Amino acid sequence: MIGGLLQSTLDYLAWSPPGWGATLVVALVKSILIALGAFGLGLGIGTLGAYGKLYGGPVARDLLAIYTTIVRAVPELILILILYFAFTSSVNNLLLAWGYERIQISGFVAGIVVLGVVQGAYATEVLRGAILSVPPGQIEAARAMGMPPLMLAWRVTLPQMLAAAIPGLANLWLIATKDTALLAVVGYAELTLVTRQAASTSKAYFTFFLAAGAMYLAISVLSTLLFGRIEAWARRGQVRPGGS
Amino acid sequence: MQGFWAPRRIVMAGIGLAIVLWCVLALNWSWLANPKYQGLLLQGVWTTVWILVVTMVLGMALAIPLGLAQAAGPWWLATPARLFCGLIRGTPLLLQLWLLYYGLGSLFPSIPWIRGSDLWPILRQAWPYAVLALSLSVAGYEGEVMRGAFKGVPHGQLEAAKAMGMPRLTIFRRIWLPQAIRRVLPTLGGETVLQMKATPLVATITVVDIYAVSSRIRQDTFVVYEPLLLLAVVYMAIAGVIVFLFRWLESRVPVKTA
Numbered sequence: 001m002i003g004g005l006l007q008s009t010l011d012y013l014a015w016s017p018p019g020w021g022a023t024l025v026v027a028l029v030k031s032i033l034i035a036l037g038a039f040g041l042g043l044g045i046g047t048l049g050a051y052g053k054l055y056g057g058p059v060a061r062d063l064l065a066i067y068t069t070i071v072r073a074v075p076e077l078i079l080i081l082i083l084y085f086a087f088t089s090s091v092n093n094l095l096l097a098w099g100y101e102r103i104q105i106s107g108f109v110a111g112i113v114v115l116g117v118v119q120g121a122y123a124t125e126v127l128r129g130a131i132l133s134v135p136p137g138q139i140e141a142a143r144a145m146g147m148p149p150l151m152l153a154w155r156v157t158l159p160q161m162l163a164a165a166i167p168g169l170a171n172l173w174l175i176a177t178k179d180t181a182l183l184a185v186v187g188y189a190e191l192t193l194v195t196r197q198a199a200s201t202s203k204a205y206f207t208f209f210l211a212a213g214a215m216y217l218a219i220s221v222l223s224t225l226l227f228g229r230i231e232a233w234a235r236r237g238q239v240r241p242g243g244s
Numbered sequence: 245m246q247g248f249w250a251p252r253r254i255v256m257a258g259i260g261l262a263i264v265l266w267c268v269l270a271l272n273w274s275w276l277a278n279p280k281y282q283g284l285l286l287q288g289v290w291t292t293v294w295i296l297v298v299t300m301v302l303g304m305a306l307a308i309p310l311g312l313a314q315a316a317g318p319w320w321l322a323t324p325a326r327l328f329c330g331l332i333r334g335t336p337l338l339l340q341l342w343l344l345y346y347g348l349g350s351l352f353p354s355i356p357w358i359r360g361s362d363l364w365p366i367l368r369q370a371w372p373y374a375v376l377a378l379s380l381s382v383a384g385y386e387g388e389v390m391r392g393a394f395k396g397v398p399h400g401q402l403e404a405a406k407a408m409g410m411p412r413l414t415i416f417r418r419i420w421l422p423q424a425i426r427r428v429l430p431t432l433g434g435e436t437v438l439q440m441k442a443t444p445l446v447a448t449i450t451v452v453d454i455y456a457v458s459s460r461i462r463q464d465t466f467v468v469y470e471p472l473l474l475l476a477v478v479y480m481a482i483a484g485v486i487v488f489l490f491r492w493l494e495s496r497v498p499v500k501t502a
Contacts (some may be wrong), residue, residue: 059256062253062256070480073484074441074479075441077445078444078455078475078476079476081472082469082472085472174334179336180336181336185338185445192336192339199342200346205346206347209339209343213335213339216335217330220334
């Protein structure tokens with residue numbers, strides 16, 4: 001009984017076509033790439049947003065507050081649907097207005113943009129808190145020495161806020177990997193959707209969903225370890241409270 | 245109010261009002277007049293709200309023992325609790341939902357005594373799986389939060405209660421649990437909003453919540469954006485109510501400010 005179960009599981013997950021192994025791994029790679037893209041885009045938006053919220057003019061602050069409030073109050077699924085349609089149609093409208101042909105935007109790019117916008121709102125808050133943790137005296141000192149703002153950010157603020165930002169960013173990365181599953185609902189063939197296709201074709205629901213779960217879990221365990229390393233690296237040279 | 249209504253805010257409010265007016269006038273809202281859709285929308289909102297409330301309550305009821313087991317339990321309780329929280333937090337909710345719905349849903353019909361039982365008419369529907377998956381999800385995330393909350397209660401108080409000869413259950417009921425709950429209260433509102441944002445996933449397993457209703461309207465009428473906008477507004481309103489309720493709840497709990 002157990003031997004037979006193991007054999008059929010191995011058959012289902014085999015690498016070559018009767019098995020679904022290769023298809024699942026390709027879908028997993030797609031999921032990871034989208035998560036990476038969205039996380040990167042979110043970091044970019046978040047850095048700009050955090051600086052805007054802290055040092056921007058009153059209008060910029062209000063607009064950013066509206067952005068983060070909306071994104072945090074509306075379910076990702078609905079934002080994905082709205083942005084998915086709005087993003088593709090507005091890109092096409094722009095292209096038509098400039099006299100180009102309309103293009104088909106791949107689910108891959110749309111997924112990255114949509115999840116990136118969502119991630120950006122959360123990253124704004126994480127990075128804002130981290131920037132606030134940098135001792136203000138150092139920033140003032142750098143300003144007093146006439147350091148240009150970009151150099152100040154690059155040499156003083158960003159390296160020091162990194163340590164405080166890493167735990168929040170690690171959390172955001174895990175959310176990004178899990179949010180890629182939402183693209184299954186708009187029909188993009190990432191890991192969760194491919195898993196469901198494999199499961200409903202073969203009727204081996206538990207096998208495939210548990211296998212996909214193990215893949216997601218592996219990502220989360222590996223990233224937790226990796227972020228631990230990065231945090232230790234970002235905190236190098238910091239005096240630990242109570243330590244020698 | 246003087247500070248809030250600075251000139252730029254008045255301009256921004258004007259622009260916002262103009263956008264809302266444009267949305268109301270220029271977009272196609274004729275489907276809202278259809279009484280069939282009105283009824284469906286109300287039912288959808290009701291489904292979303294009761295699923296949110298029921299799963300939060302069930303999930304928190306599970307999260308308290310999970311947190312306690314991790315904070316103070318023996319290893320044979322702490323390890324499974326930690327594994328459970330890791331499993332729930334490490335995999336997408338959509339996957340968990342589909343695993344339960346399609347997996348259990350295909351397993352149950354093949355077991356005769358489940359098919360024959362009185363529960364079968366309920367288990368054939370989709371909502372028990374939605375409630376189960378969402379409750380387990382709350383339990384996993386909040387179990388971790390409760391662990392921190394239980395650990396954060398000052399140890400001296402528990403020792404003092406023990407020294408006074410208070411029974412363990414009474415210590416838990418009177419000292420440990422109330423203070424742990426008070427610690428999580430500020431985060432609980434945010435967590436409830438997060439849970440609300442997870443509820444539309446149940447539409448993927450045929451539960452007819454507000455999201456499913458709007459999808460159906462979009463399919464029936466070929467109106468693309470308007471039902472989505474309405475949906476966003478409805479969710480923002482629910483989020484607003486949640487934040488307001490928790491703020492009120494927090495104001496009722498006395499907090500010693502240092």
